[in-house]
Amino acid sequence: xxxxxxxxxxxxxxxxxxxxxxxxxxxxxxxxxxxxxxxxxxxxxxxxxxxxxxxxxxxxxxxxxxxxxxxxxxxxxxxxxxxxxxxxxxxxxxxxxxxxxxxxxxxxxxxxxxxxxxxxxxxxxxxxxxxxxxxxxxxxxxxxxxxxxxxxxxxxxxxxxxxxxxxxxxxxxxxxxxxxxxxxxxxxxxxxxxxxxxxxxxxxxxxxxxxxxxxxxxxxxxxxxxxxxxxxxxxxxxxxxxxxxxxxxxxxxxxxxxxxxxxxxxxxxxxxxxxxxxxxxxxxxxxxxxxxxxxxxxxxxxxxxxxxxxxxxxxxxxxxxxxxxxxxxxxxxxxxxxxxxxxxxxxxxxxxxxxxx
Amino acid sequence: xxxxxxxxxxxxxxxxxxxxxxxxxxxxxxxxxxxxxxxxxxxxxxxxxxxxxxxxxxxxxxxxxxxxxxxxxxxxxxxxxxxxxxxxxxxxxxxxxxxxxxxxxxxxxxxxxxxxxxxxxxxxxxxxxxxxxxxxxxxxxxxxxxxxxxxxxxxxxxxxxxxxxxxxxxxxxxxxxxxxxxxxxxxxxxxxxxxxxxxxxxxxxxxxxxxxxxxxxxxxxxxxxxxxxxxxxxxxxxxxxxxxxxxxxxxxxxxxxxxxxxxxxxxxxxxxxxxxxxxxxxxxxxxxxxxxxxxxxxxxxxxxxxxxxxxxxxxxxxxxxxxxxxxxx
Numbered sequence: 001x002x003x004x005x006x007x008x009x010x011x012x013x014x015x016x017x018x019x020x021x022x023x024x025x026x027x028x029x030x031x032x033x034x035x036x037x038x039x040x041x042x043x044x045x046x047x048x049x050x051x052x053x054x055x056x057x058x059x060x061x062x063x064x065x066x067x068x069x070x071x072x073x074x075x076x077x078x079x080x081x082x083x084x085x086x087x088x089x090x091x092x093x094x095x096x097x098x099x100x101x102x103x104x105x106x107x108x109x110x111x112x113x114x115x116x117x118x119x120x121x122x123x124x125x126x127x128x129x130x131x132x133x134x135x136x137x138x139x140x141x142x143x144x145x146x147x148x149x150x151x152x153x154x155x156x157x158x159x160x161x162x163x164x165x166x167x168x169x170x171x172x173x174x175x176x177x178x179x180x181x182x183x184x185x186x187x188x189x190x191x192x193x194x195x196x197x198x199x200x201x202x203x204x205x206x207x208x209x210x211x212x213x214x215x216x217x218x219x220x221x222x223x224x225x226x227x228x229x230x231x232x233x234x235x236x237x238x239x240x241x242x243x244x245x246x247x248x249x250x251x252x253x254x255x256x257x258x259x260x261x262x263x264x265x266x267x268x269x270x271x272x273x274x275x276x277x278x279x280x281x282x283x284x285x286x287x288x289x290x291x292x293x294x295x296x297x298x299x300x301x302x303x304x305x306x307x308x309x310x311x312x313x314x315x316x317x318x319x320x321x322x323x324x325x326x327x328x329x330x331x332x333x334x335x336x337x338x339x340x341x342x343x344x345x346x347x348x349x350x351x352x353x354x355x356x357x
Numbered sequence: 358x359x360x361x362x363x364x365x366x367x368x369x370x371x372x373x374x375x376x377x378x379x380x381x382x383x384x385x386x387x388x389x390x391x392x393x394x395x396x397x398x399x400x401x402x403x404x405x406x407x408x409x410x411x412x413x414x415x416x417x418x419x420x421x422x423x424x425x426x427x428x429x430x431x432x433x434x435x436x437x438x439x440x441x442x443x444x445x446x447x448x449x450x451x452x453x454x455x456x457x458x459x460x461x462x463x464x465x466x467x468x469x470x471x472x473x474x475x476x477x478x479x480x481x482x483x484x485x486x487x488x489x490x491x492x493x494x495x496x497x498x499x500x501x502x503x504x505x506x507x508x509x510x511x512x513x514x515x516x517x518x519x520x521x522x523x524x525x526x527x528x529x530x531x532x533x534x535x536x537x538x539x540x541x542x543x544x545x546x547x548x549x550x551x552x553x554x555x556x557x558x559x560x561x562x563x564x565x566x567x568x569x570x571x572x573x574x575x576x577x578x579x580x581x582x583x584x585x586x587x588x589x590x591x592x593x594x595x596x597x598x599x600x601x602x603x604x605x606x607x608x609x610x611x612x613x614x615x616x617x618x619x620x621x622x623x624x625x626x627x628x629x630x631x632x633x634x635x636x637x638x639x640x641x642x643x644x645x646x647x648x649x650x651x652x653x654x655x656x657x658x659x660x661x662x663x664x665x666x667x668x669x670x671x672x673x674x675x676x677x678x679x680x681x682x683x684x685x686x
Contacts, residue, residue, distance in 0.1 A: 256413060259413055261474075264474070271462070
C-alpha cells in the first residue's frame with residue numbers, strides 16, 4: 001500500500017529523524033556492527049600471531065605425544081579450518097558463549113565474570129577521580145593563567161602524563177606500603193579475607209548490599225591506591241586538555257561580550273566558557289577513560305589485583321586464544337560504549353547539534 | 358557637564374617583543390545624548406580605547422590616565438566596580454555579530470542574564486523586558502525569537518539582537534565597535550538608522566568606532582580621527598569632513614570612493630602602510646607618510662593646535678591654513 005503524497009511528506013522513517021530516540025537507536029545499531037567488526041579483526045590477529053597455542057598450553061612431554069596433541073586440538077576445535085573456527089566463534093558469541101579458555105579450561109565468559117568486576121571497580125573510582133580532579137585543576141589553571149596556581153598545576157599535570165604507569169605503580173607501592181605503611185598491600189582483601197556475597201562482583205558495593213561495613217572499609221582501603229595510580233595519567237591528560245580548551249574559549253568574542261555585560265566571573269566561566277569547552281573535553285575524557293583499561297594491565301600486575309589486566313596478560317603469554325578474544329571483546333565493548341556515551345553527552349550539552357551519522 | 362571625559366589615556370599591551378603602547382595620551386569627551394565617532398585605520402588604537410572604558414583590555418593590557426564617567430573616576434576601578442559599570446552604565450556592541458553572540462545559549466538567556474543580575478528582576482519580568490527590547494530593535498516575532506539560538510538569524514538580525522542586549526539595562530553610554538563592518542551595505546543603513554533612533558528616544562550617548570568615514574558622516578555629531586594610537590584631528594562632523602586640516606584626515610577623505618577628485622577607476626590612497634603596534638614612528642607618527650613633513654616632525658610630538666572652539670589638529674605644520682578660511686583664528 002503506497003501512502004498518498006500528502007502523507008508521504010509528514011511520515012518519517014523511524015531511524016531518519018533528528019530526534020533523540022532515533023539518534024540513540026541508530027547509534028546502538030552502529031555499535032553492534034562495530035562489535036562484530038572487532039571480532040573479525042581480533043580473530044584474524046590471533047591467527048596471525050606466531051606461536052603454537054597447543055605447545056603453549058601442553059607440557060613438554062604431552063606435546064611430544066601426537067595423540068594428546070590431536071585430542072587437545074579436537075577438544076578446542078583447533079583442527080578445523082580457520083573460517084569454520086571463526087563461524088563457530090561468532091555463532092556461539094550470539095548465544096553468549098565466548099568459548100572455553102585453553103589455560104583455565106573454564107568458559108571464558110565465567111572467567112571474565114570473575115575478573116572484569118575487579119577491574120571495573122578500580123576503573124570506576126579512577127574515572128570519578130580523574131573527572132573531578134582533572135576538570136577542577138584544569139579550570140583553576142585556566143582561570144589563574146600564568147600565576148602561581150597555574151604554574152604548580154602545570155608541573156603536576158605534565159608529571160602525570162609523563163610517568164609510565166608501571167613506574168608510578170611501583171613507586172606508589174614502595175612509598176605507601178613499605179616506607180609509610182599507609183597502604184594495606186596487594187590483592188583485593190587481606191589474606192584469608194572473605195569476599196562478600198556476589199551480586200555485582202564489586203566488593204565495595206556487594207559489602208554495602210550485605211550491610212557488612214568492616215568488609216566495605218577493607219575492600220575500599222585495598223582498592224584506593226591502585227585506583228589513584230590508575231587515575232594519575234587520566235588526571236594529567238584531562239587537566240592539560242581542560243586548561244587548553246578553556247583558554248581557547250576564553251579568547252572568543254562572545255566571552256568578551258559576556259564580560260561586557262557585567263556578569264560575575266563565575267557566571268561567565270560556568271555558562272559561557274565551560275559549556276562549549278566541555279564539548280571538546282568529553283571527547284578526550286572518553287579516550288582517556290578507555291585507555292585506563294590498557295593501564296590496568298601494568299597496574300594490576302604490580303598490585304596483584306585479580307582483574308582483567310592480569311587475565312589479559314596471562315592469556316597473551318599462554319596464547320590462550322579464546323581468552324584473548326574474550327578480553328578483546330570486553331575492551332572493544334567498553335571503547336564503543338564510551339564513544340556512545342560521549343555522543344549522547346554532546347547532544348545533551350548542545351541540543352542544536354544534529355548528528356550526521 | 359560631559360558624560361564621559363577621557364584625559365591622557367595611554368594603553369600598554371604585551372606583545373611578543375615586549376610592551377607596546379597601543380593608545381598614547383588620548384583625550385576626548387562625550388556629551389549627554391551625543392554621538393562621537395572615532396575613526397582610523399586598523400591598529401590605530403580605536404578598539405583598545407573602547408575596551409579600556411570597560412576595563413576589558415586583553416590579557417596583560419594596562420591603561421593609565423583618567424576616565425571620568427558621570428562625574429567619577431572609573432579607570433582605577435576594582436573588578437567589582439567594573440562589573441557594576443559594565444552593561445549597566447556603559448554597554449558595548451562588537452564588530453562581528455557572528456562571533457559576539459554565544460552560539461549555545463538562547464536569545465532569551467543572552468538578553469536577560471545581565472538584566473536579572475543587575476536589576477534583580479524576576480524571570481517573567483526579564484522576559485517581558487526582553488520582548489520589548491526585541492520589538493525596539495525591530496526583530497519580527499519577538500516571542501519566537503526568544504527561544505531561538507543565534508545561528509537561526511542573519512548577520513543584520515544578530516547585530517540587532519546584540520544591540521538589544523546592550524540596551525537591556527538602559528546604559529547611559531553605548532560603545533559600538535565597528536557595528537556595521539561585518540554587515541552588507543543594505544543592512545548597514547538599517548543598523549545606523551536604529552542607532553540614530555535610539556539616541557533620539559533615549560537620550561543615549563554613543564561612541565561609534567569605525568574605519569568607515571561614510572558611516573560616521575550620517576550618524577555622528579563629532580568625529581575624532583586617530584593615527585598610531587594618538588588623536589590627529591577632531592571636530593564637528595560637517596566641519597571636519599568639509600574642512601579637514603590634518604594631512605592624514607585630508608588623505609582619508611580624499612580616499613573615499615565617490616569624492617569629487619576621485620572616479621571609480623582611480624581610487625586615491627595614502628602612500629605607505631599604517632605603522633604596526635610597537636613600531637610607531639617617533640615625533641608625529643604620520644611623518645613617514647606625510648607629504649608636508651619637515652625635519653622637526655620626526656623629533657617632536659605635535660602639540661594640540663586649536664583651530665576653533667570645537668576643531669583641533671595635532672600638526673605643527675598646519676599645511677592647509679591658507680587654503681581654508683573657515684574656523685581658523
